[in-house]
Amino acid sequence: MTGKTAPARRTPARRRAATRRPRFAIAVTVLFFALLYLPVGVVVLFSFNARKSLTVFDGASLRWYRAFFRDDLLLDSLGMSLQVSFVAMAGSLLLGVALALGLVRNRGRLGSLAGLVMLVPLITPEIVTGVAAMLLFKGTGIPLSTTTVMLAEITFSISYVTVILRSRIAALNPETEEAAMDLGATRRQALRLVTLPALLPSILASAVLIFALVFDDFVLAYFTTGVDPQPLSVRIYSAIRFGVQPTINAVGTLMLAGSIALIALALAIPRLFGRRGGLDLLSGE
Amino acid sequence: MPAHPAVRLDHVGKQYDRTGAFAVRDLELDITPGEFFSLLGPSGCGKTTLLRMIGGFVDPTEGSVLLDGEDVTGLPPNKRNVNTVFQSYALFDHLSLADNVAFGLKRKGVARAEIRERVGAMLDLVQLGHLADRKPATLSGGQRQRVALARALVNRPQVLLLDEPLAALDLALRRRMQVELKQIQREIGITFVFVTHDQDEALTMSDRVAVMNQGRIEQCGTPEDVYERPTSTFTASFMGTSNLVPGTYRAGAVHLDEGPALPVGPRAGLADGTRVNLSIRPEKIWLSDFEPDMAQTTGTVRETVYSGPTTTYLIDLAPGITVSVLEQNTVRSRREDRWSGGEQVDLAWKPEHCLVLD
Numbered sequence: 273m274t275g276k277t278a279p280a281r282r283t284p285a286r287r288r289a290a291t292r293r294p295r296f297a298i299a300v301t302v303l304f305f306a307l308l309y310l311p312v313g314v315v316v317l318f319s320f321n322a323r324k325s326l327t328v329f330d331g332a333s334l335r336w337y338r339a340f341f342r343d344d345l346l347l348d349s350l351g352m353s354l355q356v357s358f359v360a361m362a363g364s365l366l367l368g369v370a371l372a373l374g375l376v377r378n379r380g381r382l383g384s385l386a387g388l389v390m391l392v393p394l395i396t397p398e399i400v401t402g403v404a405a406m407l408l409f410k411g412t413g414i415p416l417s418t419t420t421v422m423l424a425e426i427t428f429s430i431s432y433v434t435v436i437l438r439s440r441i442a443a444l445n446p447e448t449e450e451a452a453m454d455l456g457a458t459r460r461q462a463l464r465l466v467t468l469p470a471l472l473p474s475i476l477a478s479a480v481l482i483f484a485l486v487f488d489d490f491v492l493a494y495f496t497t498g499v500d501p502q503p504l505s506v507r508i509y510s511a512i513r514f515g516v517q518p519t520i521n522a523v524g525t526l527m528l529a530g531s532i533a534l535i536a537l538a539l540a541i542p543r544l545f546g547r548r549g550g551l552d553l554l555s556g557e
Numbered sequence: 558m559p560a561h562p563a564v565r566l567d568h569v570g571k572q573y574d575r576t577g578a579f580a581v582r583d584l585e586l587d588i589t590p591g592e593f594f595s596l597l598g599p600s601g602c603g604k605t606t607l608l609r610m611i612g613g614f615v616d617p618t619e620g621s622v623l624l625d626g627e628d629v630t631g632l633p634p635n636k637r638n639v640n641t642v643f644q645s646y647a648l649f650d651h652l653s654l655a656d657n658v659a660f661g662l663k664r665k666g667v668a669r670a671e672i673r674e675r676v677g678a679m680l681d682l683v684q685l686g687h688l689a690d691r692k693p694a695t696l697s698g699g700q701r702q703r704v705a706l707a708r709a710l711v712n713r714p715q716v717l718l719l720d721e722p723l724a725a726l727d728l729a730l731r732r733r734m735q736v737e738l739k740q741i742q743r744e745i746g747i748t749f750v751f752v753t754h755d756q757d758e759a760l761t762m763s764d765r766v767a768v769m770n771q772g773r774i775e776q777c778g779t780p781e782d783v784y785e786r787p788t789s790t791f792t793a794s795f796m797g798t799s800n801l802v803p804g805t806y807r808a809g810a811v812h813l814d815e816g817p818a819l820p821v822g823p824r825a826g827l828a829d830g831t832r833v834n835l836s837i838r839p840e841k842i843w844l845s846d847f848e849p850d851m852a853q854t855t856g857t858v859r860e861t862v863y864s865g866p867t868t869t870y871l872i873d874l875a876p877g878i879t880v881s882v883l884e885q886n887t888v889r890s891r892r893e894d895r896w897s898g899g900e901q902v903d904l905a906w907k908p909e910h911c912l913v914l915d
Contacts, residue, residue, distance in 0.1 A: 447647035450614055453634040454641045455712065456664035465660075469651040 312528065319521035326516060336522040343519060348500075349507035350523075352418055356503060357487040360425035361479050367426070368433025369475060373463075375434065376441040387438075393431045401428060402495035409496065417498040424496040425486045432485065433478045440474040441467075473541055480538040484531055561626030562587040563716050563748040564611055569620035570772075571606055580606040581617070582772040588716070588750060590625075593742050595751045595759040598769035599795070604752045605720060607769070611750060612718050613637045625715055635664070640709035641718040644725070646701045648693040654680065654704055655689040661712040679711040682741065699730045706741070716748045723758065735761050756796050760784060768792045790914045793836040800842075800880040802835040806913060811835040816875025820852035822908030834914045839869065839883035841910040844902060846888075851905040856880070858896040868895060872904065880904075 318326060322333040340346055375387045393401060405424040409416055444467065452462035468475075490505040497506055504527075508520055566586040572579050581603040588594045596604040609615040610622055613634035621630040629637050640661070649657050655676050662672045680686045683703035693701055702722060709717055722738075723731045739762045742749050753759050759766045760780040767777040768791070776783050776792045787793035794801055802819065804811040807829045810818040819835060827833070847853065856872040859879060868889070870882045882904065889895045896902065 445645050445647055447643040447645050448649065450634070451641070451643055451647035451708075452649075452660070454612060454614075454639075455661035455708070456635045457660075458635055459633075461664070466649055469649075472651075 315521050315524045316528065318518060319525040321518060321521075324518055326518065326521075336518045337526075339517075339519045340522045340526075346504070346507060346511075346519070346523060349502055349504040352501040353487055353504040356418065356421050356425060356493075357483045359422045360429055360486040361482045363422070363426035364429035364433050364482055365475060365479055368430045368478070369437055369471070371430060372434045372437035372441055373467075375438055390431055390434050393428055394435070398428075398491040399495075402492045405492065406495040415498065416496060418501070420496045420498070421493055421503060424492050425489065428489075428492055429482045429486060432482060436478045436481070437471065437474055440471055444470055476541050477538050480534050480541070484534045488527060488531070561623070563590040563592075563625060564588040564750065565623040565626075566607070566610070567621045567623060569607075569610060569617040569622060571603075571610065571615060572618045579603075579772045581610070583620070584772070584774060586767065586774065586777070588748060589765075590748055591746050592764040593739065593749045593751065593762055595753060595763040595766045596769055597753055597756060597759040597766050597795075599754060602769040603772040604754075604769050606772075608641075608718050608720055608750060608752045611716065612639055612641045638714055639716045639718055640712050640714040641720065642702075642705045642709050642722045644720045644722065646693075646705040646722075646725075648701060648704055648708070650693050653690050653692060654685060654696075657693065657704055658708045658711050660708065665712070675711055679707045682710075682744075683707045698726050699734060702726065702734060706738070710741070710745065710747070714747065716750060719749060719751045721752055721754070723753075724755075731758070738762065760796075768795060770795075787836065787912060787914070790834050790836070793834075793912060793914060797838070798881065799836050799838055801914075802837075802874070802878055802880065804833060804835060806831045806833045811913065813875045813878060816878060817854050819854055819874075819911075820908060821911045821913055822852075824913050827913060831915070836912040836914050837880070837906055837910060839881045841906055842880065842882040843905045844870070844882060844884055844888070847903070847905045848907075850907065852908055852911075853903055853905045855901060855903055858898055858900045858902055861895060861897055863895070870896065870902075872902065874904075 317329060319336055320332045320334070321329050322331040322335060371386075371390065375383055375390070377383075378386075402424070405420075405427070406416070409420050414420060448466055448470070449462045452466040453459065457465060488505055489503075490509065493503040494506050494509070497503055501507075502510070504523070508523060511517060511520060564587070566584055569581060569584050570579060571581045584603075584607070596607060598604045606615055610617050611624075613629070613632055613636070616631060621628050623629065624637065624639065634641075649660065652660070658676045658679055659672050662675060667675075677686065677689070680689055683706055685700060685703055685707070688696070688700070693704060696704065702725075705722065719738075723734050726734060735758060738749075751759075751762065763780055765778060766780055766783050768775045768783055770791050776788050778786075783792060784796050787796060787799075790801060793799045802811065802813065804813045804819070806812075806821075806824065806827050807818075809823045810820045811833060812818045821835060843851065854874065856874045858870055859873050860871040862869040862871070863886075866886055868884050868886055870884065871879050872882055873879050
């Protein structure tokens with residue numbers, strides 16, 4: 273067969289084959305998303321169930337939401353979780369941004385060592401961090417309470433902030449800060465008036481990320497919390513041990529909605545600042 | 558005549574701790590108030606380090622920096638009455654143009670009404686008044702460059718430092734900005750210290766040029782001085798194209814190792830038998846219409862490069878010795894008049910146009 277005639281004869285069939293939908297790939301994708309989201313979907317659906325059953329859906333109602341808002345124990349836990357998330361966010365931002373600035377600017381041996389040590393919490397199994405934190409508090413005689421949860425969560429979150437901010441700071445033009453000093457700013461003014469505003473999108477993005485991570489953190493919270501109040505994740509876990517109440521479905525659905533809102537916010541931040549393209553939460557770029 | 562130079566560098570040097578290498582070495586320089594002074598040299602010659610010493614971003618390891626007679630060595634940048642236009646412009650992206658320009662005045666605590674007035678006038682001077690509310694990201698390269706200039710000039714510094722401010726612009730824009738910069742400098746009369754590696758730029762704009770090499774000043778003078786009368790082989794080769802022909806000086810001529818002697822006229826203070834480089838600019842060699850006082854030799858045309866208004870001939874004088882000769886195309890205006898290669902030609906030059914460099 274010569275090369276000249278072959279393409280002409282094959283073209284119509286080939287073209288159809290090439291544009292045919294890749295069925296297998298679509299099937300795998302659908303299966304993937306089904307396995308990922310079906311359980312979540314069930315929780316959302318049954319949070320609106322009119323009956324107490326967790327297997328039979330029998331008409332929509334807001335009964336379990338009402339039950340949740342009457343449950344003082346759960347509401348206290350929600351309040352505590354919000355409080356812990358907020359404090360952990362603020363604390364880890366303050367320390368994490370400062371650490372990232374220090375790491376980028378100190379390129380000496382000490383700086384690179386600190387940069388490596390900073391990454392350790394990210395790879396340490398959380399249960400180890402949790403047990404270690406608990407032992408530390410017990411050993412030093414600090415009673416477990418809301419404060420200990422906050423301290424543990426701040427420690428745990430610093431690394432995330434630092435990882436995100438470090439790459440962002442390294443990408444800044446060092447001449448910008450010099451320009452500020454050249455124009456009469458002190459070192460501190462240059463940081464406040466030029467560097468921090470340039471980092472604001474990344475700072476806000478990490479704030480949202482930390483808030484979400486801490487809010488639904490279970491392991492660390494479980495090991496470091498006192499008895500009353502307990503963080504929401506720990507409270508839900510204890511509740512489930514005595515049989516699943518549909519109220520938990522309502523709580524889960526509300527948490528899900530909150531998380532989605534936060535993620536949407538995080539994605540919208542770079543656009544609010546007029547940057548093109550999305551923001552990669554992990555690299556901060 | 559003011560009592561003090563605008564900038565005096567008194568035996569300054571910068572040695573790096575780690576390698577012990579000098580970026581700048583035992584350098585002395587006075588810059589006169591109101592002059593456009595260029596620091597010219599290849600990358601790594603220390604010109605930017607020198608500029609950063611004046612700005613306060615690099616502390617000299619020896620010597621001192623004086624601004625208008627006052628020793629400012631060791632003072633941070635915000636305590637010096639100089640401003641810098643950075644190579645990257647370093648604009649504040651989160652601020653509008655007006656706020657960028659107002660930054661320095663706000664730090665000084667200038668009254669708000671005066672800030673508005675001075676910022677407006679300065680933006681008008683750089684022809685960006687109509688864009689005052691825009692953010693830097695929306696500007697073109699040339700506009701960003703002008704904002705950086707306005708942001709520095711609005712503070713009325715004693716000295717304006719410019720670190721290759723035109724390097725990022727394309728050729729046509731660079732030419733236009735060269736003229737604009739020079740005009741602005743003349744209008745406001747501030748001393749400009751301009752760092753560049755582009756010798757055309759330095760020649761076009763400067764009142765004086767310092768040619769730098771390996772942390773030292775090779776030669777300092779007017780553009781004409783350093784171009785026409787280079788005192789070292791480095792300056793001659795760095796300032797534009799120059800033919801550098803190695804040989805031995807003897808009795809008013811440079812004798813090539815293999816080939817003819819090239820008459821250069823008697824040179825006082827140069828002993829016979831000294832190894833030298835004969836330096837002559839391509840446009841100073843003639844190929845026709847010789848005058849009686851000219852020195853002559855012959856060569857073989859190797860190649861002809863036509864480039865619009867001029868033609869460059871590469872001519873072999875001896876094995877391994879090629880000189881380039883630049884001729885206006887008014888001399889041989891038609892293509893068939895020009896040589897194409899292989900022809901024997903006569904070359905001539907005026908002895909005073911050759912330089913004999915050690």
